[in-house]
Structures are given as structure tokens and as C-alpha cells.
Amino acid sequence: MADTHVATSEHPPELRHHFDDMYQQFDSATLGMWVFLLTEIMFFGGMFGAYTVYRSMYPDAFASTSLHMNPAFGAANTAVLIVSSLTMALAVRSARIGSQKALQMFLVLTMIFGIAFLVIKGFEYHEHWVDNKVPLFSQHWDYSNDAEHPHQAQYARQAQILFCFYFFMTGFHAVHMLVGVGIMTTILLMARKGKFSAQYFTPVEISGLYWHFVDIVWIFLFPLLYLIGNARKLI
Amino acid sequence: MHSQPSVKAYVAVWAILTFMTFATYYIAQIDLGQWNIVIALLIAFFKMSLVVLIFMNVKADSPLTKLFVGAGFFWMAILLALTLGDYFSRGWMPGGKFW
Numbered sequence: 001m002a003d004t005h006v007a008t009s010e011h012p013p014e015l016r017h018h019f020d021d022m023y024q025q026f027d028s029a030t031l032g033m034w035v036f037l038l039t040e041i042m043f044f045g046g047m048f049g050a051y052t053v054y055r056s057m058y059p060d061a062f063a064s065t066s067l068h069m070n071p072a073f074g075a076a077n078t079a080v081l082i083v084s085s086l087t088m089a090l091a092v093r094s095a096r097i098g099s100q101k102a103l104q105m106f107l108v109l110t111m112i113f114g115i116a117f118l119v120i121k122g123f124e125y126h127e128h129w130v131d132n133k134v135p136l137f138s139q140h141w142d143y144s145n146d147a148e149h150p151h152q153a154q155y156a157r158q159a160q161i162l163f164c165f166y167f168f169m170t171g172f173h174a175v176h177m178l179v180g181v182g183i184m185t186t187i188l189l190m191a192r193k194g195k196f197s198a199q200y201f202t203p204v205e206i207s208g209l210y211w212h213f214v215d216i217v218w219i220f221l222f223p224l225l226y227l228i229g230n231a232r233k234l235i
Numbered sequence: 236m237h238s239q240p241s242v243k244a245y246v247a248v249w250a251i252l253t254f255m256t257f258a259t260y261y262i263a264q265i266d267l268g269q270w271n272i273v274i275a276l277l278i279a280f281f282k283m284s285l286v287v288l289i290f291m292n293v294k295a296d297s298p299l300t301k302l303f304v305g306a307g308f309f310w311m312a313i314l315l316a317l318t319l320g321d322y323f324s325r326g327w328m329p330g331g332k333f334w
Contacts, residue, residue, distance in 0.1 A: 045315070052318075052319060082256065089289075216287070223275040223279060
């Protein structure tokens with residue numbers, strides 16, 4: 001390849017002409033990806049802010065409603081997502097040291113864990129659907145007192161607010177997971193075509209940044225949605 | 236390009252993150268009043284820092300990238316602080332109500 005590629009100066013084929021060298025190109029891509037991630041922080045930040053305002057207005061209602069969420073699903077999904085972040089980090093490491101086989105293996109593992117997360121989430125949404133806990137879409141908003149939740153009838157209206165936050169926040173997070181699996185598919189195809197080497201792995205690196213960001217969002221969603229009611233002595 | 240963490244470091248971070256998830260879960264079962272949310276958020280911030288610094292390798296990024304990352308979280312802090320400052324201080328007006 002090098003003999004047919006007679007350029008004015010020697011440089012790697014992946015180096016774009018407007019960059020001085022591979023380091024500068026890599027740093028620019030990383031910075032650009034972080035700028036995108038900052039807009040994502042603002043996007044989710046708005047929802048976290050609104051959640052905080054409403055929770056401070058209806059602390060007891062939110063705590064009581066949180067008991068309708070299943071922390072086992074949430075904890076399992078946290079564990080799955082953290083493992084997927086580990087395999088993603090190892091995929092990036094493999095790309096950096098130029099180990100193509102390991103890169104492909106870790107990408108596949110990351111996708112498997114990502115899909116596992118979505119499947120668990122699907123079961124969880126189904127449970128809420130059967131339980132009639134989907135605002136606007138449930139057959140009837142069943143919120144009368146029962147043995148397990150003896151004080152919930154008084155919170156029927158506020159409970160819908162928390163469930164709206166729940167579906168919007170976890171829903172947007174799940175959409176980001178879907179996009180992430182799509183990105184990983186693309187990166188895997190690129191890796192199989194032999195596009196990456198120890199000199200050039202920028203797409204792997206910045207896709208990893210995206211994947212880890214989605215993990216961070218979940219790190220905050222888990223305690224804020226699933227675990228706020230367990231310890232409170234509810235009136 | 237940059238220095239990068241070892242496999243050992245990645246696995247150690249994963250172990251700490253998993254341990255912290257269990258810690259979050261079990262601490263949430265104990266009634267600590269207002270401290271429940273404080274501890275839950277402290278753990279979440281600690282986990283986030285580990286992911287950002289080690290998994291996302293911001294530790295080894297250029298100073299400019301570090302500045303952008305810091306500015307992003309600082310901006311987020313402004314958003315939350317000013318919004319909450321408004322809502323929490325509404326009752327402070329003499330004779331004022333929450334709305």
C-alpha cells in the first residue's frame with residue numbers, strides 16, 4: 001500500500017490533512033465528543049432538575065410510589081451495565097494496543113450486555129403495564145389501598161407524576177442504549193474490515209465515551225427512582 | 236496516544252463500582268432521614284468520578300478536554316442550584332406561600 005501511496009509527505013492514511021499529526025487529530029475528536037456529551041448532560045440534567053423540584057414538593061408521595069418499582073430489576077440492570085462498561089473499556093484498550101481479535105470479542109460482549117439490559121428493562125415495563133402503572137395508557141389507574149401499600153390512595157395523583165418521570169427518564173435512557181448498540185454494531189463492522197490499528201482507533205475511543213456516559217446516567221437513575229421509599233416509615 | 240490504565244486497574248474499578256451498587260442498595264434499606272439521599276448521591280458522584288477518570292480516561296486527556304468536562308459539570312451545578320434556590324426560597328417571603 002505504501003508504494004502506491006505517493007503523497008507529498010509521509011503520513012498515515014487515516015490522518016486528515018487539516019491536522020498536524022495523529023495526536024492532534026485524536027485530541028480534537030475526543031474534545032468534540034465531550035462537547036456532544038455536555039449537551040447530553042444538559043438534556044438529562046433538565047429532567048433530573050424537574051424530578052428534584054417535584055420530589056421536594058411531594059416527598060411522601062414519591063417515597064410511597066417508589067415502592068411500586070422493583071429494585072431487583074434495577075440492581076440487576078446496574079450490574080449488567082457496569083460489566084458492559086468494563087468490557088467497553090477493555091475493547092478500547094485492545095484497540096489501543098492493536099489487538100484486533102480482543103477488540104472484536106469485547107465489542108460483541110459489550111453489545112450482549114447492552115441487549116441484556118434492554119431485555120430486562122422490557123420485562124420491567126411489562127410488569128408496570130400489567131400492574132396498571134402507566135399514566136395515560138393504563139386501562140384504569142389502579143391506586144387504591146392494599147395490604148402491601150396501605151396509604152397509597154391519597155397519593156394517586158402525585159404517583160402519576162413520579163411514574164411520568166420514571167418512564168421519560170428510563171425511556172430516554174433506553175433509547176440511548178439502543179443507539180449505543182447500533183454504534184457498537186458499526187464499530188464492530190469497521191473492526192472486521194480492518195479499519196483500526198494501534199495508530200488509529202479514534203472511532204472506538206469516542207464510541208466508548210458515549211457508552212460510558214449512558215452508564216453514568218443509569219448510576220444516578222437507580223438510587224433516585226428505585227430506592228427512595230424503602231427506608232422511610234410512611235405515614 | 237496517551238497513557239492508559241492497566242487491565243488490573245479496569246477490573247479494580249469494576250469491582251469498586253459493583254460493591255458501591257450493593258452499598259447503595261443496602262444503605263437505602265436503613266432509615267437515616269435526610270441523610271439517605273445525601274449518601275446515595277455521594278456514592279453516585281463517587282461512581283461517576285471513577286467512570287469519568289478511569290473508564291473514559293479523562294485523567295490522561297489534554298488540559299483543554301479536562302476544562303470542558305469540568306465546565307460541563309459546573310454548568311449543570313448552576314442549573315440545579317439556581318432552580319432549587321428559587322423553589323426552596325419561595326416560602327421565605329413574609330406571609331408568602333409556596334406558590
